[in-house]
Amino acid sequence: MRIVLGSGASHMAEEIKNKVEKFDKLLIESEVKTFPDGEKYVRVLGDGKEVLVVQSMFRPQNEHLVELLLLGDALREKGFKHLKAVVPYLAYSRQDRVTKEGEPISVRAIMKAISLYYDELYVFDLHNPKTLEYFPGKALNVSPAKAIVNYFKDKLGEGLVLAPDRGALERAKTVANILGLEFSYFEKKRISPTEIQMRPVEVDVEEKNVLIVDDIISTGGTMIKAANILKGMGASKVFVVATHGVFAEGAIERVSKAVDELAVTNSIPTPVSKISLVEDILSL
Ligand code: R5P
Numbered sequence: 001m002r003i004v005l006g007s008g009a010s011h012m013a014e015e016i017k018n019k020v021e022k023f024d025k026l027l028i029e030s031e032v033k034t035f036p037d038g039e040k041y042v043r044v045l046g047d048g049k050e051v052l053v054v055q056s057m058f059r060p061q062n063e064h065l066v067e068l069l070l071l072g073d074a075l076r077e078k079g080f081k082h083l084k085a086v087v088p089y090l091a092y093s094r095q096d097r098v099t100k101e102g103e104p105i106s107v108r109a110i111m112k113a114i115s116l117y118y119d120e121l122y123v124f125d126l127h128n129p130k131t132l133e134y135f136p137g138k139a140l141n142v143s144p145a146k147a148i149v150n151y152f153k154d155k156l157g158e159g160l161v162l163a164p165d166r167g168a169l170e171r172a173k174t175v176a177n178i179l180g181l182e183f184s185y186f187e188k189k190r191i192s193p194t195e196i197q198m199r200p201v202e203v204d205v206e207e208k209n210v211l212i213v214d215d216i217i218s219t220g221g222t223m224i225k226a227a228n229i230l231k232g233m234g235a236s237k238v239f240v241v242a243t244h245g246v247f248a249e250g251a252i253e254r255v256s257k258a259v260d261e262l263a264v265t266n267s268i269p270t271p272v273s274k275i276s277l278v279e280d281i282l283s284l
Contacts, residue, residue, distance in 0.1 A: 003020060011266060012266060044078060058246075068087070112135075124265070124280075142284070160183060162184055164198075171213050171214070184202065209239065217247060220247070242265075245267075
């Protein structure tokens with residue numbers, strides 16, 4: 001199997017290059033440029049039949065999407081027959097329903113566009129896994145739980161794992177089960193994009209280390225509120241982790257101040273992207 005890296009994977013390139021052989025894959029060189037008018041240029045320099053294209057869709061999201069499509073077209077042109085897209089962070093995944101008449105289901109539009117060239121789609125911790133149904137080919141929501149556990153396993157002791165809301169419970173449960181720890185969740189109500197209400201959890205956190213697991217950190221409001229409640233309940237150390245660090249301006253600093261450690265995966269490159277998804281990606 002060949003691998004092509006788009007510019008949305010350049011922050012993982014070094015690690016992928018070092019590990020690619022171990023996973024029995026061969027990296028194909030690609031060239032990505034931006035023309036003076038802002039349009040993209042791509043070129044793939046290799047041949048084969050089956051290929052995995054790694055392209056995360058963080059900012060500039062639209063450019064990363066166009067690049068993924070151009071790479072798909074280039075690979076088909078070169079005669080590749082089976083294309084797999086690995087998109088660790090899929091942009092637009094949060095717009096998964098029409099809330100006001102006239103809106104699109106953005107995640108559906110993005111998946112349909114990708115399916116024009118790609119037979120398979122792999123996404124990490126998709127906001128709403130049900131939306132994978134919009135991709136006409138094989139589509140999989142990959143869990144980052146193993147990578148998260150490897151990073152935190154020696155820091156938690158006899159602690160527990162919490163989800164910041166009921167919707168995030170499955171994720172926290174998966175992490176807790178691998179670690180053999182207790183798990184629970186907060187009752188969270190969103191009042192506005194920047195205001196949330198959270199009730200204390202009904203488990204004993206006193207003098208325990210707690211890991212809060214979520215899919216996305218944006219403003220950091222959810223994690224800060226949860227951490228403050230836990231500290232107030234006598235928790236020892238509060239660690240927070242999310243798959244995608246979408247971080248609004250100043251969020252890293254605000255969350256870091258409120259908790260003992262903040263970590264996210266490298267689905268998006270940030271100063272706290274301490275957890276690598278590379279081995280999971282190379283296993284696909
Ligand atoms: C909500 O559905 C998501 O799972 C996250 O909890 C949310 O995006 C976090 O946002 P913020 O960091 O702004 O509280």
